[in-house]
Amino acid sequence: MANEVRRPRVLVVGQGAREHAIVWKLAQSASQPELYAAPGNPGMAAWAETVPIAASDHGALVQFCRDKGVDLVVVGPEQPLAEGLADVLAEAGIPVFGPSREAAQLEASKAFSKRVMEEAGVPTARHRTFSDVEEARAYVRAQGAPIVVKADGLAAGKGVVVAETVAEAEAALEEMLVGGRFGASGRRVVIEEFMKGVELSLMYFVDAHTAVPMLPARDFKRLLDGDRGPNTGGMGAFSPVPRVTQDVIDRVTREIVRPTLARLREVGVVYRGVLYAGLMLTDEGPKVVEFNCRFGDPETEVVLPLFAGDLFEVMWAVAHDRLDPAMVSWRQDAAVCVVMASAGYPASSETGTPIDLPAALPEGVTVFHAGTRLGDGGRLETAGGRVLTVTAVAQDVPGSIDRAYTAVSSIHFSGAQYRRDIAHNWQS
Known part of the structure; x- marks a missing residue:
């Protein structure tokens, strides 16, 4: 039909479970966007056309957007943001969801982040920087x-x-x-005081004028049960966090997020995208452990399944400075995710190991691919440290835990590592 409205075209940059979750949620939009993922992974192929372009190849990504008439680019990982991909896209006239290189310094340089917090009067750990x-x-x-x-x-x-x-x-x-x-x-290193308290992840949708909080989440960084072993990129998460009230969220918004964004604007830096606040809830109140300039991983895999709004609408609004808090709403459920990692992670990772996924998963369970690829004969195999993120949604956290681990027990690959105690502290 001559008057048929073209569906919006969206490119998601990245290849991990976070980007898989973003693609999965965008596919549920009422706008029915045509989705591309660069470079993507096998799990995304059900919803998006995967494109063999590395996140670091800015020129090729811009050319692809021009060739395909891409309307919005969503940048998932921190590295391309720190390298200025959002700036390159903006200069080419391509709307982008993700902060500029300068804004991404909140994550890319802890010394920069600490300086901004000091200037903004934001509570954080005492610290010194050394080279x-x-x-x-x-x-x-x-x-x-x-x-x-x-x-x-x-x-x-x-x-x-x-x-x-x-x-x-x-x-x-x-x-x-x-x-x-x-x-x-x-x-260069930043040395900080050790803060006592309860850790919390709180992400915000942010445009030039508005910051809207998402549901709070808690992740688990250590490799082994009982929070033992080396730090990892994250071995699981749950959301929401029952002890985190609306008053706590409002205080973080008022005392941490808004002053940080205001200070950036004072020095000519406008933040757009997701601002992730890694927090410690101390006896003196919430303090910043770290800022990230993108969706957290694995927090995204529990927060987005609970999002009741239209993710494309929100991301489009952020890119055009039209974010409205009314766009953001949440399901009255809970989500838990368990990361399945390859043998040797985090020091190293085995690749090329066949993965056996069940034909059907329990109700409310989604498996997001992280380090996977298609090997000989099209078989699914490991291709990185964190391999799969198994997410379950139920009415409450205990129900989500049961569903997640039931699903994990049905997935097999040699040397698989995962924690058995994700969300054990959901009430604390």
């Missing part, structure tokens, strides 16, 4: 332990060491500042 290992060692010895050592730059969620002893902190400094464990990201 000289001897000065850093002296500071750690003076402060004592426990103490937190963070690589200044991006480190895929693995650049934080919560040191229980001075010796452990000094070893982390040696690895980062001398051994070059995280390359350029670890040439």
Whole structure:
């Protein structure tokens, strides 16, 4: 028909479980967008055309958008945002959901983030920044332990060491500042006081004028049950967090998020996209552990399944500075996700291991692909550290836990690692 309205075309940049969840939710939009994912993964192929373009190839992504008439680009991972992909797209006249390179420094440089928080009067841990290992060692010895050592730059969620002893902190400094464990990201470190309290993840949709909170979530960073073992990118999460009241969320918005965004605007930086506030609920009130410049992973895999609005409508509004809080609403349910990782993770990962997925999953369960690929004969196999995120939605957290682990028990690949205690502390 000559007057038929063209469906919007959306490109999602990224290839992990977070991006899979974004594609899955966008596919539910009333606008029925035509979806592309670059480079995507096999799990996304049910809803999006996967495109073999790396997230780092900005020129090829811009050309693809021009060739296909893409109306909106959603940038999932932090690395391309820190490298300025949103700026390149904006300069080409392509609407984008995701912050500029300058705004993304809130995650890409912990020293920058701390400076903004100081200038905005935002509560966070006491800290110092160092590039000289001897000065850093002296500071750690003076402060004592426990103490937190963070690589200044991006480190895929693995650049934080919560040191229980001075010796452990000094070893982390040696690895980062001398051994070059995280390359350029670890040439400078931020050393922070250890904050006591309850951790919380709170993400916001943000445009030039408005910040709207999502449901609170809690993730689990350590590899092993009981919060033992090395830090990872995240081994699971749940949402909502029953103890986090609307009053707490309002306080975070008022004392942390709005002042941070206002300070950025004062120095000429407008933030658009998702702002993730990693928080510690202390006796003195909420304090910032870290900011991220994108959807959290695995928090996205529990928050988006509970989103009752139209994600395309919200993302389009953010990109055009038309965000309205009325666009954001939530289901009265709970979600839990369990990450299944490959053998060796997080130090290394086995790839090419066949994955056996059941033909049918329990009610309310969705499996988001993270590190997967199609091997010989089209078989699904592992292709990274975190392989699958198994998400379950039920009326409450205990019901979601049961559904998630029932599903996990039906999925098999050699050497699979996963925690058995995700959401064990849902009431605390």
